[in-house]
Amino acid sequence: MPPIAANLERVRERIARAAERAGRDPATITLVAVTKTHPRAYAEAALAAGQYDIGENRPEEAFAKYGDPAQPPLPGLRLHLIGTIQSRKAAIALACQPVLIHSIDRLKIARKLSDLAQAQGRCLDVLFEVNIAGEATKAGFSPDELRQALPELLALPGLRSHGLMTIPPWDPDPEKARPHFQALRCLRDTLAQEYPQADWSQLSIGMSDDFEVAIAEGATIVRIGSAIFGPRS
Numbered sequence: 001m002p003p004i005a006a007n008l009e010r011v012r013e014r015i016a017r018a019a020e021r022a023g024r025d026p027a028t029i030t031l032v033a034v035t036k037t038h039p040r041a042y043a044e045a046a047l048a049a050g051q052y053d054i055g056e057n058r059p060e061e062a063f064a065k066y067g068d069p070a071q072p073p074l075p076g077l078r079l080h081l082i083g084t085i086q087s088r089k090a091a092i093a094l095a096c097q098p099v100l101i102h103s104i105d106r107l108k109i110a111r112k113l114s115d116l117a118q119a120q121g122r123c124l125d126v127l128f129e130v131n132i133a134g135e136a137t138k139a140g141f142s143p144d145e146l147r148q149a150l151p152e153l154l155a156l157p158g159l160r161s162h163g164l165m166t167i168p169p170w171d172p173d174p175e176k177a178r179p180h181f182q183a184l185r186c187l188r189d190t191l192a193q194e195y196p197q198a199d200w201s202q203l204s205i206g207m208s209d210d211f212e213v214a215i216a217e218g219a220t221i222v223r224i225g226s227a228i229f230g231p232r233s
């Protein structure tokens with residue numbers, strides 16, 4: 001196992017320094033430690049080091065590791081679902097009891113999750129995922145699609161939205177992500193004016209290679225995997 005506690009400390013330090021440079025309070029930035037592909041023991045090590053927000057991109061993997069009542073509970077763990085949810089996996093996503101779903105990327109899954117949540121008397125906290133660079137292979141609403149869908153999205157009784165998420169095009173140079181983060185923040189600011197009744201406070205941007213740039217551009221949530229848990233096989 002990699003030195004998870006030490007890696008976490010280093011990442012937290014880098015977050016604090018990036019926040020300081022941006023004139024921001026580090027306490028306004030939530031670190032989500034992404035354990036996808038790694039065993040449950042990695043999350044246990046993170047929890048032991050005081051890291052309670054844990055992210056997974058696939059509902060069935062999340063359920064097997066953290067949601068299955070057949071396993072001993074991991075007290076304090078706050079699960080974030082950060083990947084595309086297939087319609088047929090909506091029920092299992094709900095069964096994971098996520099504190100936040102970052103990846104509402106189309107109207108169909110929004111309706112389905114809302115229906116299922118409502119049937120259980122629940123309301124899910126969510127972000128809308130935006131394909132900000134318009135990549136053909138990437139999930140997410142285009143800004144135009146999101147605009148058109150928002151009246152319905154914001155009226156869904158089983159969802160409560162809190163802001164936006166994006167994954168910029170992959171590039172080894174983190175500076176290349178900056179204009180995409182800026183575009184997402186601009187979109188958020190505009191939508192917040194158009195729909196002041198909704199909460200737009202959260203911007204889930206920034207991963208291992210670009211989280212410092214994301215913090216400079218207003219990230220309130222960073223999703224970090226490999227810098228904490230090492231490379232994925």
Ligand SMILES: *Cc1c(COP(=O)(O)O)cnc(C)c1O
Binds near residue numbers: 057223225
């Ligand atoms: C895997 C994943 C991350 C973490 O990626 P790293 O580069 O390992 O930090 C963040 N966000 C999403 C949506 C992911 O799937």
